[in-house]
Amino acid sequence: xGHFSKPEAxxxxxxxxxxxxxxxxxxxxxxxxxxxxHHVVSLGHTRLSILDLSTAGHQPMTxxxxxxxxxxxxxxxxxxxxxxxxxxxxxxFRTSTDSEAIILAFHRWSLKAFRVFRGMFAFALLDRNTxxxxxxRDPLGIKPLYYHAKGDxxxxxxxxxALLASGCVPARVNSEGVAHFLSCGFVGTSGTAIAGVExxxxxxxxxxxxxxxxLKWGLSTYEQAWCSEPSLSKGDRNESIxxxxxxxxxxxxxxxxxxxxxxxxxxxxxDSTAILDLMSRVGTNTPKxxxxxxxxxxxxxxxxxxxxxxxxNADHHEIELSESSLLREAPASLSAMxxxxxxxxxxxxxxxxxxxxxxxxxLSGLGSDELFAGYPSFRRARLAQTAAKVPQQARLALAAAGxxxxxxxxxxxxxxxxxxxxxxASAYEISRRLFSPDEVAALIxxxxxxxxxxxxxxxxxxxxxxxxxxxxxxxxxxxxxxxTDFMSMANSLExxxxxxxxxxxxxxxxxxxxxxxxxxxxxxxxxxxxxGSIPAYVWNRRxxxxxxxxxxxxxxxxxxxxxxxxxxxxxAEGAGLVPWSVEEVWRGFLKGNIRWSKPWSLFxxxxxxxxxxxxx
Amino acid sequence: xGARGLARGVVVGHxxxxxxAWVLKLLNFxxxxxxILHGVEAWCRHSWVMRIAARGASHIVATTHYTxxxxxxxxxxxxxxxxxxxxxxxxxxxxVQRTPPAGELKLLMVTRLSVWDGYKxxxxxxxxxxxxxxxxxxxxxxxxxxxxxxxxxxxxxKSLDIRDAVHFRGLIPDxxxxxxxxxxxxFVMPSKKEGFGIAFVEAxxxxxxxxxxxxxxxxxxxxxxxxxxxxxxxDAEQLVSYLRAIxxxxxxxDTLSRGARYRGAEVLGFELMxxxxxxxxxxLETPWNPKPDSGLNPDQARRSAAKEY
Numbered sequence: 001x002g003h004f005s006k007p008e009a010x011x012x013x014x015x016x017x018x019x020x021x022x023x024x025x026x027x028x029x030x031x032x033x034x035x036x037x038h039h040v041v042s043l044g045h046t047r048l049s050i051l052d053l054s055t056a057g058h059q060p061m062t063x064x065x066x067x068x069x070x071x072x073x074x075x076x077x078x079x080x081x082x083x084x085x086x087x088x089x090x091x092x093f094r095t096s097t098d099s100e101a102i103i104l105a106f107h108r109w110s111l112k113a114f115r116v117f118r119g120m121f122a123f124a125l126l127d128r129n130t131x132x133x134x135x136x137r138d139p140l141g142i143k144p145l146y147y148h149a150k151g152d153x154x155x156x157x158x159x160x161x162a163l164l165a166s167g168c169v170p171a172r173v174n175s176e177g178v179a180h181f182l183s184c185g186f187v188g189t190s191g192t193a194i195a196g197v198e199x200x201x202x203x204x205x206x207x208x209x210x211x212x213x214x215l216k217w218g219l220s221t222y223e224q225a226w227c228s229e230p231s232l233s234k235g236d237r238n239e240s241i242x243x244x245x246x247x248x249x250x251x252x253x254x255x256x257x258x259x260x261x262x263x264x265x266x267x268x269x270x271d272s273t274a275i276l277d278l279m280s281r282v283g284t285n286t287p288k289x290x291x292x293x294x295x296x297x298x299x300x301x302x303x304x305x306x307x308x309x310x311x312x313n314a315d316h317h318e319i320e321l322s323e324s325s326l327l328r329e330a331p332a333s334l335s336a337m338x339x340x341x342x343x344x345x346x347x348x349x350x351x352x353x354x355x356x357x358x359x360x361x362x363l364s365g366l367g368s369d370e371l372f373a374g375y376p377s378f379r380r381a382r383l384a385q386t387a388a389k390v391p392q393q394a395r396l397a398l399a400a401a402g403x404x405x406x407x408x409x410x411x412x413x414x415x416x417x418x419x420x421x422x423x424x425a426s427a428y429e430i431s432r433r434l435f436s437p438d439e440v441a442a443l444i445x446x447x448x449x450x451x452x453x454x455x456x457x458x459x460x461x462x463x464x465x466x467x468x469x470x471x472x473x474x475x476x477x478x479x480x481x482x483x484t485d486f487m488s489m490a491n492s493l494e495x496x497x498x499x500x501x502x503x504x505x506x507x508x509x510x511x512x513x514x515x516x517x518x519x520x521x522x523x524x525x526x527x528x529x530x531x532g533s534i535p536a537y538v539w540n541r542r543x544x545x546x547x548x549x550x551x552x553x554x555x556x557x558x559x560x561x562x563x564x565x566x567x568x569x570x571x572a573e574g575a576g577l578v579p580w581s582v583e584e585v586w587r588g589f590l591k592g593n594i595r596w597s598k599p600w601s602l603f604x605x606x607x608x609x610x611x612x613x614x615x616x
Numbered sequence: 617x618g619a620r621g622l623a624r625g626v627v628v629g630h631x632x633x634x635x636x637a638w639v640l641k642l643l644n645f646x647x648x649x650x651x652i653l654h655g656v657e658a659w660c661r662h663s664w665v666m667r668i669a670a671r672g673a674s675h676i677v678a679t680t681h682y683t684x685x686x687x688x689x690x691x692x693x694x695x696x697x698x699x700x701x702x703x704x705x706x707x708x709x710x711x712v713q714r715t716p717p718a719g720e721l722k723l724l725m726v727t728r729l730s731v732w733d734g735y736k737x738x739x740x741x742x743x744x745x746x747x748x749x750x751x752x753x754x755x756x757x758x759x760x761x762x763x764x765x766x767x768x769x770x771x772x773x774k775s776l777d778i779r780d781a782v783h784f785r786g787l788i789p790d791x792x793x794x795x796x797x798x799x800x801x802x803f804v805m806p807s808k809k810e811g812f813g814i815a816f817v818e819a820x821x822x823x824x825x826x827x828x829x830x831x832x833x834x835x836x837x838x839x840x841x842x843x844x845x846x847x848x849x850x851d852a853e854q855l856v857s858y859l860r861a862i863x864x865x866x867x868x869x870d871t872l873s874r875g876a877r878y879r880g881a882e883v884l885g886f887e888l889m890x891x892x893x894x895x896x897x898x899x900l901e902t903p904w905n906p907k908p909d910s911g912l913n914p915d916q917a918r919r920s921a922a923k924e925y
Contacts (some may be wrong), residue, residue, distance in 0.1 A: 085858075085865070088866070238660050
């Protein structure tokens with residue numbers, strides 16, 4: 001919105017909408033509203049029809065009086081309950097959409113309405129009477145909302161690409177964002193890798209006041225997904241775990257709300273098996289499951305997935321992908337990256353395959369590791385708590401000696417942990433570290449603030465829950481959810497995450513960390529909550545994950561391309577990096593001194609800058 | 617009765633009496649026995665004696681699926697062994713038409729006020745009253761019940777400055793309770809450890825929408841959005857938001873009230889419970905005994921809902 005004329009604004013937004021066509025191939029819409037000679041608001045939308053497949057769900061959406069206008073990305077899973085609260089006779093509604101529920105809920109409850117919503121959402125809601133525009137993001141940050149403010153204009157979109165496509169946002173590198181990316185493999189919480197483009201925080205509201213000349217806007221937090229209550233004591237364990245199962249069932253039931261079939265990414269691991277079990281309990285249809293099968297055994301879990309699918313009588317589909325077909329997808333997946341990320345290629349590949357099988361919506365087990373202590377960072381935090389009992393000077397000396405005697409990269413994080421203050425925050429930061437601070441300093445000529453982590457309450461004493469919060473607010477929100485969004489929507493597939501539910505998360509974060517970590521059993525609290533329904537052959541085996549063989553590819557099929565990119569002075573300087581430092585990383589990788597993730601992240605960053613035309 | 621001195625079956629009203637029933641069977645004073653599970657006493661692993669006694673029961677009756685599931689999980693029993701028979705009230709449905717609240721919302725809570733029953737959620741309701749008043753709602757709370765926690769609760773009401781809005785009614789005879797229900801609009805008891813919550817059924821039979829906690833057996837009694845609402849335990853703000861929705865919409869209140877009365881009087885009605893029990897007692901003649909080749913594998917047995925009557 002801003003000082004444009006209606007036709008100008010509509011043209012700009014149409015360009016943005018075109019850049020987002022992949023997110024919504026079923027319908028598009030643009031509307032421009034001149035509130036007065038000084039203010040034009042233009043809204044655009046691309047639709048992936050999932051609820052109310054008729055044209056009644058067209059957006060931007062308004063209601064009969066034309067007072068409210070909405071453009072909305074996501075799902076409000078409890079929209080039927082909200083509709084009942086607003087009108088049990090259902091007479092005030094014209095559609096069966098959750099979009100309409102948003103409008104009418106806001107009309108009834110104003111800003112309080114946003115706290116009632118349970119789901120994943122990012123939307124812009126204009127009230128022509130009060131001349132206020134609200135940009136809203138869900139409290140867990142499942143859906144993104146980027147914005148750029150310039151003078152009397154404000155641009156916003158679900159992807160950075162759309163903002164760049166407007167032609168009104170300078171394509172300049174944000175060095176702070178790049179530094180954060182190099183530090184941990186994802187761009188930081190509040191910013192992006194493009195200067196001047198910000199990301200609305202989870203649970204945040206940006207309100208634009210259009211009542212006076214010019215553009216005034218402010219940020220506020222309408223809901224926090226975290227609770228600051230202390231962890232529950234051991235005495236409540238049975239009841240708490242019983243309630244955990246109840247909330248898991250409710251969350252999965254919520255996430256199945258759809259007018260199109262819902263599938264499940266089934267890996268045969270604990271998380272997807274739990275979701276499949278819950279789907280079979282609360283769903284009304286036979287679950288449709290999808291597993292990608294690779295002929296190469298090193299990253300194929302399909303026999304476990306097949307066994308699990310049979311156990312729960314699922315309608316199981318195996319999608320075969322060879323290494324050569326994966327390699328063919330690599331360029332497309334890099335093109336789909338909205339922000340640089342060292343992950344995401346696997347999500348793109350699976351999303352494309354599932355979409356090709358005719359599914360528009362799929363459930364994923366994302367979020368379980370953060371909530372139920374599935375990552376190594378949890379054990380490291382516990383180890384750090386133990387190490388903290390050793391006097392600091394002794395730890396520093398031990399770390400220094402270790403760095404000299406055991407130089408292999410796999411031990412580097414151990415020495416860093418020992419030499420740190422041993423708090424959970426340090427354990428998390430070291431676990432997620434990509435390039436060390438010294439390495440980042442060598443790569444970026446003018447290093448700015450590296451980690452812009454949101455303010456945290458003082459350490460609660462429960463290191464497991466502390467790590468959970470850090471992982472959720474950091475890695476999960478800024479890498480996993482973000483990657484899943486743009487990689488799945490690049491294939492017009494909506495991915496839903498039942499473990500990332502605010503009611504469930506609030507409850508589990510209140511449970512004692514002692515209940516969540518057991519040496520011999522992974523995710524013990526989740527297994528307990530599932531009441532033994534997850535068989536031992538699922539949980540009692542090495543966690544494979546789905547990591548593509550980047551190391552091998554960069555030494556073989558992709559070697560030339562990666563070398564050409566990392567040795568390009570032009571590309572490195574364009575991204576604001578020191579060319580010979582970038583090349584040094586590549587040489588170190590070829591010699592076996594550096595892990596694949598470092599050169600890969602640099603390669604992804606430079607290709608991203610090149611593709612989007614972004615430079616310093 | 618069967619042979620002289622030998623009962624056909626014994627129904628044990630509480631899990632604590634299981635070993636007694638088991639011994640009676642061992643000593644041939646009864647042919648078989650059934651156990652009733654009510655709530656929190658069943659949500660844990662019992663001693664080996666109790667587990668053996670539970671296995672020996674011909675019927676395990678729980679008041680909710682939640683209780684059945686928890687008991688079977690902790691004590692290694694197949695869920696298929698359980699039967700669910702919800703509780704009911706003998707209170708007659710009130711014939712008067714519920715009047716939607718106009719301006720003032722009268723909340724009612726009927727519960728023990730004991731220091732051991734802090735999970736009942738009285739504190740949450742009182743905080744909700746404060747929040748409701750702060751946001752412009754006119755809300756009062758009638759607390760029916762007594763116990764050793766009354767002094768603390770009175771002090772809490774004072775500290776929240778809601779003494780004028782909270783009325784400690786003390787103990788009220790059962791015969792007088794219908795009148796109390798008539799005078800109220802919404803029944804609240806956001807308790808986290810209700811095995812069933814018979815108080816909700818009484819309130820619903822009187823046409824009162826109920827607000828309980830989304831915990832334990834309560835979600836099987838209150839149908840969210842149909843007969844009342846479920847909130848997360850301790851969430852006073854959520855409670856207030858539902859109260860506000862009720863005040864703002866007479867149509868909503870009317871729908872909830874009708875739904876509540878139907879559920880309390882019909883779906884969870886006394887006659888239905890009586891029929892279910894009669895059927896079960898008749899089945900005590902033929903106890904559950906799956907054949908080895910019945911085709912039931914542990915997963916199918918586990919995943920089947922407990923039988924309902």
